[in-house]
Amino acid sequence: MPLAFADELPHILPKFIPLYEYESEPSEWKPFRFSPESLIPSEKLHIFTWNLNHQGKHRRERMRDAIRHIREQHLSKFSDSDIPPPCIICLQEVHKAALEALLRISWIRQHFLVTPTNAESWVKEKYGLVTIISKNIPVSRAFIIDLPMTEMDRQALIIDIHVKCSEANGDDSIPSGDQRVRTIRIANAHLEGGAGPTESLARERQLRHIAGMLNVPKLDASICAGSFGACMEEDTDMIANAGFADAYTGRKWASETWGVQPNSKRYGKSRMDRILYLPTDGAKLRLPKRVGLCATIRNSDSLFVSDHLGLHTVVEIVPDKV
Template sequence: MATPKNCSKCTKGKGSFFCIGCEEYFCKKDYGDHRAMMDNELDRFIEDCNTLQEKINTMTQNKNFDSLLLTEIDNWEETIIDKVKKVAEQVREQFIKLASAKEMETKSKFEKYRQNLNQLKETGDFVEHDLKYLELTVYQLNQDLKRLNQPLEFELSQHPQTLPIWHYDAGKHQWRADDPATTHHHIKPKVQRFLRAITYNISFSKEHKQLRFQGLSSILQHSKADIICLQEMTKSILEQLISEPWVQQHYFVSDIDGSTFLNGQESYGVVMLIGKSLYLRRLLAFPFHTEQGRQLLLAEIQLKTEKLLVGTVHLESKQDKETIRSHQIQTCQSVFNKYAMNQPNVTRLLMGDFSMDAVGPENLKQMNILKNWTDLWEKLNGANNRGWTYINARVDRIMFQSLRTIPIKIRMIGMTPIGQAPKRKSFAQTISSIFSLDKKNQDMTQIFPSDHFGLMADFDLSRI
């Protein structure tokens, strides 16, 4: 006969009831409690089931969330389309103005040619030189008409080229390209009280090249400038420049072999030297609408709590390229606005060879595009100080815009002759000089580092 089991809960009563779920024996009283507990558990699951059913019913009945989201998407679509239409209309107007200006420019050149031709025909006062000039004018007009009759290409956006930041590795005795995304990423901007910037068209001329480079290198080295912007830099001069110990020791360079130059066989361009004490975030190159391989070179620098945007340009040369220069200046304005991102703590510097005199009708028109900028020469030296940096013209500029950076001084550099050379003379001039009584220095001409004078400006950063 089997031995009777006690209740598994109270251990006193006789275990007359067996639960096949938990495989335990219970007395009558505890078995009733055990079943009641399981009934309560089941009731709880039923309540949870009912709650889930209500949620599902609510979700099925309330479909407004779909329509609200779709309405929001529709509104977003309309807003974007409206913005695109407005921008497209602005671009369309600018394009029409540009095309019309090119057509008017060609017609004006033709009218001058026609008047000149009629005058020569009436007077008969012309020589071979005049015929050569007429031939050249006809060729230029044909080229202009050919361009006007071709399908016009228009880029809605210019994607900048991110340039490597070149610095000299003294251990390996070579220049090394760093990724702008990682360069200086671990360095905090240094506190700097003053900033010095230079712009200089150094002339691509091969005449007296070595002597001129020595003079240029000496000027730049002793300037101790933080930022140096150079135009008409050739590959051969660049090769010499990056070999200079003072450049290797103190500067980042935007180019070391002319790979950023865009004007083909002429092979010259703009180069920027940035002092290693500055926190250089990135270097960008923006191609211009150009016939001469011109572009905007932009450096983004962090000065403690101030962003410094520095651009250098060599705008389209020659007097009849006013329309192209206008387009290039508009590009500069757009680029600076984009990278300033409406932040108040931004200092903007745009410097270089603007290829037009600071006095004249074109300057008034072009500077209206940069109407919120300050021409530092006029601000610090006065409008009556002409400050000619080229032959009877002030074509080189430093344009400035800032709320906290204070310009202190701007002056010309490269004004001291570095040597002399015999003048080039015609046969008649040579004969005249032989019989001249005053021969002192009459056969010599002075040599300067460039056919331009450079500009050097100092800024106070104490408010940053």
């Protein structure tokens, strides 16, 4: 199927990258090929976002324990087996060493697709974005865009997923061929950091750039999750100005992801990490909850998985009305 782009942003040149699936023989990650036959009915999917701090020590251990935390403290509530519920994990600031550790985790090898699996797609050679997709979510493509006005080589990693959705009458007798396929585009984004007015302007421009990739025809829902570096008063309106809505509508303190851990006091407490969506009738997002509060690596009470907290939301696919 053709990739849809916004007409007003013809200068955006996506870099298509493979999705990878682990094969036990010959024990390596190989490019995954999407098949329309893999489409399955799905009503809900989980989305996580977490900035894992590429500068910290013990990068491999922190990656392993970040995944363990997501699995044991969040996903296990929704599954009675080792197989996770449909979920997507968006990671930012993944160091090369942490990526190597991720690709060795047996649970990830068994149940997930990963993109990318090396640093070739990153502008910075040492760290970048990684998206992990459970195998029970059909995903057809992945691509990276370089963001404008960046001194920090910021990017967005975008995937298209496809799910079948039945009519609202709940009639299970409807043949699968009569179920409509919903296409959802999900962006894993890392915007410009820094607390100056130039950085604030760059963040809004970058978010508009991402919105241009998500606000296109043939999509039933579009979501942007990531680390937005929004720590200034000038950043308050950038979400609405870009056409997004914030999935979090509760009290500010309950969604602060920066300044909460003991090792993240610079800039004070703020909502640096967000899950946004373009308003649509195709999906509803539950109020995001924080991930990783006081999470430390094994055998340590003081080495935190990250200086950021992550976020977790559940996306509910809205059935067609009959």
